[in-house]
Amino acid sequence: MVSESSLDLAVARGIVTPEQAAALRALEAPTDDRASAPADPEALRFVGGFGDIFVALGIGLFLAPAAYFANLYGGAFVRWTTLAALAWLLAEFFTRSRRMALPSILLLVVFVSSGFAAALTFFSSGATANAAMPWWFLNLAGFDRVAVIEAALVAALLALLHYLRFRVPITVAAGAAALCIATITTAALLAPDLLAHALYGVTLACGLIVFALAMRFDLSDPERATRRTDIAFWLHLLAAPLIVHSLLKGYLNGFGALDVAHACWVLAVFLALGVVAVVIDRRALLVSGLVYAGYAFSALVRSTASADALVPTTIMTLGAFILLLSAGWRPLRRAFLLCLPASLARRLPHPLVAAK
Numbered sequence: 001m002v003s004e005s006s007l008d009l010a011v012a013r014g015i016v017t018p019e020q021a022a023a024l025r026a027l028e029a030p031t032d033d034r035a036s037a038p039a040d041p042e043a044l045r046f047v048g049g050f051g052d053i054f055v056a057l058g059i060g061l062f063l064a065p066a067a068y069f070a071n072l073y074g075g076a077f078v079r080w081t082t083l084a085a086l087a088w089l090l091a092e093f094f095t096r097s098r099r100m101a102l103p104s105i106l107l108l109v110v111f112v113s114s115g116f117a118a119a120l121t122f123f124s125s126g127a128t129a130n131a132a133m134p135w136w137f138l139n140l141a142g143f144d145r146v147a148v149i150e151a152a153l154v155a156a157l158l159a160l161l162h163y164l165r166f167r168v169p170i171t172v173a174a175g176a177a178a179l180c181i182a183t184i185t186t187a188a189l190l191a192p193d194l195l196a197h198a199l200y201g202v203t204l205a206c207g208l209i210v211f212a213l214a215m216r217f218d219l220s221d222p223e224r225a226t227r228r229t230d231i232a233f234w235l236h237l238l239a240a241p242l243i244v245h246s247l248l249k250g251y252l253n254g255f256g257a258l259d260v261a262h263a264c265w266v267l268a269v270f271l272a273l274g275v276v277a278v279v280i281d282r283r284a285l286l287v288s289g290l291v292y293a294g295y296a297f298s299a300l301v302r303s304t305a306s307a308d309a310l311v312p313t314t315i316m317t318l319g320a321f322i323l324l325l326s327a328g329w330r331p332l333r334r335a336f337l338l339c340l341p342a343s344l345a346r347r348l349p350h351p352l353v354a355a356k
Contacts (some may be wrong), residue, residue, distance in 0.1 A: 011099065018167070019226045026225050052102035055094060059106055063087070080118035084158075087111035095166045104168045111162055112174045116155035123147035145189045152182035169230035173238045176213065180206040180242070200246040207242025210235055218280065222349050229349075233282070240284035244273060248292040266296035274325070278333050279340070281349045286325075294318050 010016045016024075066086060071079035087110040095104040124147035159175030162168070180203075187202050214235030221228040247269055270293040277285040298314040325332070337345045 022225045022227075026223070052100050055100055055103045056106050059090060059094075059103055059110075063110060077118055077121045080114045080121060083114035084111050084118060087114065088162075091162075091166055095168060104166070105170055108162060108166075108168050108171055108174060112155050112159050112171075112178070115158040116151050116178065119154035120147055120151035123150045145185050148185045149182050149189065152178045152185065156182070167227065169227055170234045172231045173210075173234035176210050176235060177238055180210070180238075203242050204246035207239045207246060210239035211243060214239055215280065218282075218349050219347050222347060224349055233284075236282045236284040240288040244285060244288040244292065247273075248289065260300060263296040263299040266292055267300075270296070275336065278325075278329065279336050279348065281333065286322075290318060290322075 155178035217232035
């Protein structure tokens, strides 16, 4: 019997592909229907052990002063390029050779974000800043929009090169995020009035495109046995706040006082997103909407609960909802899948959860 460490070493040395290693592990998995769905349908390998945490700590302790000295002697551009170069070099060992999960994620984030910052510093030097843009997710108002577009495209290219070299699943989401920034900034450049009045429409379109890409990976791996399911997870994690925030924050138009009708509408949207989350077996949509659900629920109970009990009541209700949904996730999902066409239900992740 081949051990897990031997399989990881075989993947690192290119003897077998990660997909082949996952298929070999699947041979050892139980085959009865009751055990075919894993205990955690979204099981992901964030931390392989305390060694991952130890290395991640060392990376932070090493890169932070390196950035300080690079900025001290070379300025902002040298600081960001140094961080990107060091992240790539460290990934050659901790990602490509050791295949450590948490350090790989950390190094990817440092590499792409530093590449974006370096490109933005380079392209924006001498450029005239535009008027402030109404962006809730990024503070780029002080930079020229053309420079932001160029920097975002550079970051997307760097993400592509990183993925071709290291195959870290989160890299696809990082590249998609860069392209979303480029898309929204292009809309701001071409139609500034449109962005000022329809910001959430643009971000919603970006979120739906990322969601469609995530579903493409999910549908190609219904048993969630390959790297594609990890790629889909990170894409869902990016798409969820874009979709939820665009739908609910755009509708609320700020966090003002909600009447009962508006609060019920927000909760209805949240429940609809919850149905989608259960059907596709992904919880990111629900997590992203919890803040809005809590705000709407607090508006409903404001007239019946005292001011001191309002926040604890809201939090406790949300906690009870999460616990009940977690306990009944599989039966609820089975019921939803039975309402779908059989051809579609069979293509969704973990189709054996559905009754025959």
